[in-house]
Amino acid sequence: MGRAGRRLPALAALFYGALAALVLLGVRDVMFLYEENRCSMTYMYEYPEYLKIKLPKKTARRYPAYELYLYGEGNYAEENKNLLLTGIPVLFLPGNAGSYKQVRSLGSIALRKAEDVDFKYHFNFFSVNFNEELVALYGGSLQRQTKFVHECIKVILKLYKDREFAPSSVAIVGHSMGGLVARALLTLKNFKPELINLLITQATPHVAPVMPLDKYLTDFYTAVNNHWILKAQDLRNLTTLSVAGGFRDYQVRSGLAFLPRLSQHDSALSVVSSAVPRAWASTDHLSIITEDPKKRMSVLNHHFVRHPAKMYEENPEAFTHLTGAFNWITVKASKWTYSVYNDSDGKYFSFPLASHRKSYSHVYCENSMLLRGVFIHGFATSFFLPSSLFKVVMLKLLDYPSLSHIVIQVPPAVGNKYTLGCEFFKEDSRTVQLPVTHIFSFGFSSSKILLNSTGLLYNVQLQHFNQVKILFKFLRKCNQRKPSVYRLHIPWSYEDSITVAKVPSLAEISAKLHIAQPHSDSSLPELNIYSSPDCQYEVILKTSLLQVLGQIVRFHAGAFPVYIVSNILLTYGGQLSTLRSTGQCSDFSLQLVRTAKPYKVEPLISIVVFLLGFNWFREIWESLSLPEVDAAVLSSQDAWFPLVSLILFLFGTGIAYWSGVFFSTSLRLFSSLWLTLIRPPELQKDKLITPSRLCGMISLALVSWTTCGAFAVLIIYLQYWFKVLKGHSKETSQNSSAHTVKAQSSVGSIPEATQSPSNSKTSAEAANILKLTQSKLLKIAAKVPLPLSVAMLAFGRMHLYRVPHFVTFSLLLHVLCCFV
Numbered sequence: 001m002g003r004a005g006r007r008l009p010a011l012a013a014l015f016y017g018a019l020a021a022l023v024l025l026g027v028r029d030v031m032f033l034y035e036e037n038r039c040s041m042t043y044m045y046e047y048p049e050y051l052k053i054k055l056p057k058k059t060a061r062r063y064p065a066y067e068l069y070l071y072g073e074g075n076y077a078e079e080n081k082n083l084l085l086t087g088i089p090v091l092f093l094p095g096n097a098g099s100y101k102q103v104r105s106l107g108s109i110a111l112r113k114a115e116d117v118d119f120k121y122h123f124n125f126f127s128v129n130f131n132e133e134l135v136a137l138y139g140g141s142l143q144r145q146t147k148f149v150h151e152c153i154k155v156i157l158k159l160y161k162d163r164e165f166a167p168s169s170v171a172i173v174g175h176s177m178g179g180l181v182a183r184a185l186l187t188l189k190n191f192k193p194e195l196i197n198l199l200i201t202q203a204t205p206h207v208a209p210v211m212p213l214d215k216y217l218t219d220f221y222t223a224v225n226n227h228w229i230l231k232a233q234d235l236r237n238l239t240t241l242s243v244a245g246g247f248r249d250y251q252v253r254s255g256l257a258f259l260p261r262l263s264q265h266d267s268a269l270s271v272v273s274s275a276v277p278r279a280w281a282s283t284d285h286l287s288i289i290t291e292d293p294k295k296r297m298s299v300l301n302h303h304f305v306r307h308p309a310k311m312y313e314e315n316p317e318a319f320t321h322l323t324g325a326f327n328w329i330t331v332k333a334s335k336w337t338y339s340v341y342n343d344s345d346g347k348y349f350s351f352p353l354a355s356h357r358k359s360y361s362h363v364y365c366e367n368s369m370l371l372r373g374v375f376i377h378g379f380a381t382s383f384f385l386p387s388s389l390f391k392v393v394m395l396k397l398l399d400y401p402s403l404s405h406i407v408i409q410v411p412p413a414v415g416n417k418y419t420l421g422c423e424f425f426k427e428d429s430r431t432v433q434l435p436v437t438h439i440f441s442f443g444f445s446s447s448k449i450l451l452n453s454t455g456l457l458y459n460v461q462l463q464h465f466n467q468v469k470i471l472f473k474f475l476r477k478c479n480q481r482k483p484s485v486y487r488l489h490i491p492w493s494y495e496d497s498i499t500v501a502k503v504p505s506l507a508e509i510s511a512k513l514h515i516a517q518p519h520s521d522s523s524l525p526e527l528n529i530y531s532s533p534d535c536q537y538e539v540i541l542k543t544s545l546l547q548v549l550g551q552i553v554r555f556h557a558g559a560f561p562v563y564i565v566s567n568i569l570l571t572y573g574g575q576l577s578t579l580r581s582t583g584q585c586s587d588f589s590l591q592l593v594r595t596a597k598p599y600k601v602e603p604l605i606s607i608v609v610f611l612l613g614f615n616w617f618r619e620i621w622e623s624l625s626l627p628e629v630d631a632a633v634l635s636s637q638d639a640w641f642p643l644v645s646l647i648l649f650l651f652g653t654g655i656a657y658w659s660g661v662f663f664s665t666s667l668r669l670f671s672s673l674w675l676t677l678i679r680p681p682e683l684q685k686d687k688l689i690t691p692s693r694l695c696g697m698i699s700l701a702l703v704s705w706t707t708c709g710a711f712a713v714l715i716i717y718l719q720y721w722f723k724v725l726k727g728h729s730k731e732t733s734q735n736s737s738a739h740t741v742k743a744q745s746s747v748g749s750i751p752e753a754t755q756s757p758s759n760s761k762t763s764a765e766a767a768n769i770l771k772l773t774q775s776k777l778l779k780i781a782a783k784v785p786l787p788l789s790v791a792m793l794a795f796g797r798m799h800l801y802r803v804p805h806f807v808t809f810s811l812l813l814h815v816l817c818c819f820v
Contacts, residue, residue: 029550095176
């Protein structure tokens, strides 16, 4: 091999090593670089008990692995043993490999809340035991679980039939796949939708499965989502809330947890947990006990979207009586600040609006230190910042043309120090636009803006921020000790995020989207800066390469196996071509460098996706009963952007290359160890069917039937890995013997008879290779992997269970080459 030939593997190793390193950086961003866990553990004050509910014999016989339980603890559990229930029924459905005991957290907190109101309202929490089935990996159990939940709902409601004001419906809380099972109830023929009034799902992948490993799973998703889209008008009485976990949940990305295309009615809400105002606040009881779906939706919007810093009021009074011997102070200035410590007198601050309407468009007020009892009368749009530092309120004056005054009520604050601030401003003067750097700038370019703050609030509108992942850097210059608070507002989905700078003078914020901007939406995301007067802010914006990689992994990690196998299949086809032309099988890594090229597969898929945009081509495609191209589906879900498939293909090439290097190195290492421990026997002619192999096949079939097919496949994999190890050990040993024989025969010191084993082995191998190369099917077998690789990328990205079919077909042709 010449110098250029030796340089090629080194350059390939360096290039594919860089690709593998980029994948690892993306995985690191997803798995480790997220916000700190600010959730707190729930605790019980009494021992939990799970009372098993007796099911009808027919139901128990049909679903022997499933059970229904009632949660309780302490005296409450003891009182409910006779099942004389008077509460509001709530059914908890666990998710993939989930336990029915997970209801403890909800049930225990609900019990404490009921005790606080002297059991005026209380809940009876039921939980289903799905035997911890892995329904996220195997969808064959989902339909059975759905039917069992239907039976459980009927059993639960029968427990209340003799009670006064017996409930006619239940509320369901579903975690992960349990939320999908709850939605699937509405697809059952005999299910009555009025049996459910409220559905709350937590981290449920509604849009698509995280890993589409079998057809049962994808078909189940298709049936559920199609029903909810086509029968949307029938779901008006069902109030649905989906809460996504945010970036900390790397198992189910939040984009999958948004209820798909439910804009046809207003009874569904999807939020990210990080965007929920005062996320520690409990949901009002009215969200469950009321029969009015509009009222339930109003309650959910109150707590999970707006939360105007007060309890929910169904019909808030239009007039408020201001009582108390407080001092009245009129404030006419456009900017006002009030700081006080240990004030024993309450006050009313009145702001007349008539003099400000011509010059200003908005009024903004904030209260630091969260002084309790501060009320702003005139409108109800105040809200808490989750930083626990501010209560803020903003009013657009044009929305309230008849409002004459705003009144701030400040009660006595003995022992407290607080600051109030209000200002009138014109929106244009506080809004600036900042273009987002291109995704391929890789952080080398940036956009900057300098704000000389004279007020309390500034809005930075982000242009071209629809799918790009960016990093903000803030520099604040002033002597004030007020903390810096920044809020990223995404107008097309409830996924806002708020950051409080630990060091007020310097802060870095990463901005990533859970859902890309819809094509029909032209609104701009906003960065709200809750600023300090007389401070200077420098905002630096740039694209973060690491977070771009993290988003690629977060959105498309499930498709990595398809791209890896596609590269391996292309390499396999190249090896067969080399075998046919030279009579020798080339090294995997070298053949991958020569053969696995993205231009062989990507252009054809892009052309098909483009043509599917025309009705005439789509009609031809559907007439041939061809499945939909996965790239087109992902584009419709706004989960696809230009060049992402090329990037994923290159990532798959890097992973395949280093996987081959790792496997080859491991094989040599273990074969050396095997030679050291055991002397390999002579190579014998391998027969296709033997009695031992028949016994092995029967044994594996029994293992698959009694346990699971995956365990049998694992045994087969280990068996053939061991077989390859023994074969490599024999080859290494015989090659070593051949070199020794050759060296000794060159000096005439070895008898001719001693060379026969190696010669017979070589002739046997030559005969096998000759037979394979002379096969009439070898040419076809060498050409087939390319179209199979294209088909795999076209139809396997969202259907991983199709990948083995393409691989099996290619290997079947290889087997036939041994006979034809």
